[in-house]
Amino acid sequence: MDSRTVADAGEDALVAHVLAALGAPRSPDVLVPAGDDAAVLATGGAVVVSTDTLVAGVDFREDWSSGREVGRKTVVQVLADVAAMGARPTGLVVSLAAPGHLPLAWAEELAAGLREEVAAAGADVLGGDVAESPVAVVTGTGLGVLDGPAPAVTRAGARPGDLVVLGPMPGRPLGASAAGLAVLGAGPGVLEGLLRDPDAEVVEAVRLCLAAHRAPAVDHAAGARARAAGATAMIDVSDGLVRDATRLARASGVVLDLSAAALAAPAVLERVATALGEPAGTAGRWVLTSGEEHAMLATVGADATGLDGWRVVGTCRAAPDGAAPVLLDGEDVRRRVGGAGGWTHYGRRPGRDDGREVP
Structure with missing residues (x-):
């Protein structure tokens, strides 16, 4: 070298x-x-x-x-x-x-x-x-x-009645980047201990989340496929699902009602949260606020086809005056996550849940 x-x-x-x-x-x-x-x-x-x-x-x-x-x-x-x-x-x-x-x-x-x-x-x-x-x-x-005559898919085309869909995330769940950051932020001693844990499932979960944070695997063609399938609006989840869903909802003038069941924290995130001694609900917060995930969040008509590997995570509603832009099972999601629900430059200093590396 x-x-x-x-x-x-x-x-x-x-x-x-x-x-x-x-x-x-x-x-x-x-x-x-x-x-x-x-x-x-x-x-x-x-x-x-x-x-x-x-x-x-x-x-x-x-x-x-x-x-x-x-x-x-x-x-x-x-x-x-x-x-x-x-x-x-x-x-x-x-x-x-x-x-x-x-x-x-x-x-x-x-x-x-x-x-x-x-x-x-x-x-x-x-x-x-x-x-x-x-x-x-x-x-x-x-x-x-x-490619082809269809226009670019912007954040501004979602319509009431559309489905909210999340693109493929090869080999990892949404929220893994924030979980990996939490492991790194816990210090080298904690990291070394987790990687020697006698429970092989904990070690596997930690390694998966570290990889998801350091260099997330993505499907680079997912956006083009969504456009071909008639996506009405789309955004890259880079600053947290709630924060980026809010951007799309406001640009389109709709409310996105996300499904708590579709966005339930998977076992791999729960294992990492438990191993770190995090409080109950941390894994669920990672799913909703983790930055640097880089999955595609899109809206499509209810009859859309050609979206293999995508999953439905919510629906679009009309936006009455004063409505919260993003809901979770009908309730303002900000009550669950607090604040903007993700990373923001020049705002509050981020905690470990935001999915960005900070000193």
């Missing part, structure tokens, strides 16, 4: 190492790949663009997540917003700002994680930039294409 820092290598060598780790482009849409002044991408439909930033100490911690995991999470976060418009992801531009003492090996791991996750999405890393910074900051800009 290369023991140099990024300052030891210098800018040009750092870029060369990252490009080598990314490998050759896979998509025929890429006409000029990363390495020139700009990439060139062929598109056959309307282009969808979104950007996201991960900051060390706010969105990830280098002692909790490897460079590879941060790379994968960067792709997931950015392309989930592209997918939420119903687009097919095609590419990603990534910038790394980092202190000179950052190990070069960490940057190479970051590039490897980017490569792995864009390959899973059927896309490519198209280029980016490097710069010096007091802390590591990774910014990704994702590109996608709307």
Whole structure:
């Protein structure tokens, strides 16, 4: 393993190492790949663009997540917003700002994680930039294409009578990211103890939740499939189910009435909460407020088809004046979770339930 820092290598060598780790482009849409002044991408439909930033100490911690995991999470976060418009992801531009003492090996791991996750999405890393910074900051800009004539799926199209559906989450339940963060936040001694627990089911649950937080597995094509199936509105669950459902409900002018039975905490989250000594109801709160899940939350007509792997979690209602935007079995869900029900920058300092890495 290369023991140099990024300052030891210098800018040009750092870029060369990252490009080598990314490998050759896979998509025929890429006409000029990363390495020139700009990439060139062929598109056959309307282009969808979104950007996201991960900051060390706010969105990830280098002692909790490897460079590879941060790379994968960067792709997931950015392309989930592209997918939420119903687009097919095609590419990603990534910038790394980092202190000179950052190990070069960490940057190479970051590039490897980017490569792995864009390959899973059927896309490519198209280029980016490097710069010096007091802390590591990774910014990704994702590109996608709307195949076919249907318009983009926005947050504003839900109608009374629509079903509320949650997209596939490969190998993990909603809320696992917050559970993984709670394990990490409990300290290295607690983590080591949990991983040595004599109950194999507890160890398996902890490992699943750690993986879900550090680099969540997602179905990158879910948004495009929902658009093809006639989704009326859609959003990426990045800041918590309640918070993002509230955004969709307000944009559409409807009330989302979620089902407590459909969103009951699964056994894997209950095991982790119990192992951590958390109070009753914590696992259920994780389901409703966990950030960085990156599942698709959508609304569809009651007769929609072609949504294999999606599950119904509620219904849309008309919104009378003064109505709460999101209900849980007919009652204001904010009474259950308190506040906004998820992560918010520049607001209250988040607790462990918010699903974001904080010092």
